[in-house]
Amino acid sequence: MKIIFGLGNPGRKYRHNRHNLGFMVIDRVASDLGAGAGRKKFASEYCEAGDGIFLVKPAVFMNGSGLPVISWVNYLKAGHGDLLVICDDFSLELGKLRFRKSGSGGGHNGLKSIIEHLGTTEFPRLRIGIGRPPGVSGREENGEPPEMASWVLEDFSKKEMETVDRAVEVSSKAVLEFIENGIDFVMNVYNGGPKE
16 A cells, blocks of 8 residues: 655645645646546545555645545555655655655655654655756755745746756655655656656
């Protein structure tokens, strides 16, 4: 069993936001697997892709992501290693991939919510770089720079979309390999990507 969660914000106006990369990857994985149209359960849109594979987009705002995740985990009696959470990361260069077995929320409100509800940082995640706005180079002492709140809710530019489309394509391939071969394999192969 594998439950793949892609994080984002619901609603058409957020569809192409930087913060919605997780949704974009889930849509691509569903397409690549030929999965059917999404259904609804536990404040989520989801589809089953066969062999105990669930592709889930929490249909709540980012900072509430943890409740749908814990609901799915409890319902399916899944181990934390059976999860993969996909989200954007402003500390990574646009399009770069980073798989991790565990870790902090790193300034990401969706991950923070999931950690709070699961009661652990020990679950696999794929973070995909969205970069930072011009002139913003690092974090403030008490969290993310104030410019980031508006940055993550902006749409990708047309110029950025070429890189984003490639990252989504490679991320989908990496997710399929995670399902087949596990987190150690994809960490070794894909971290830093996109790669051919």
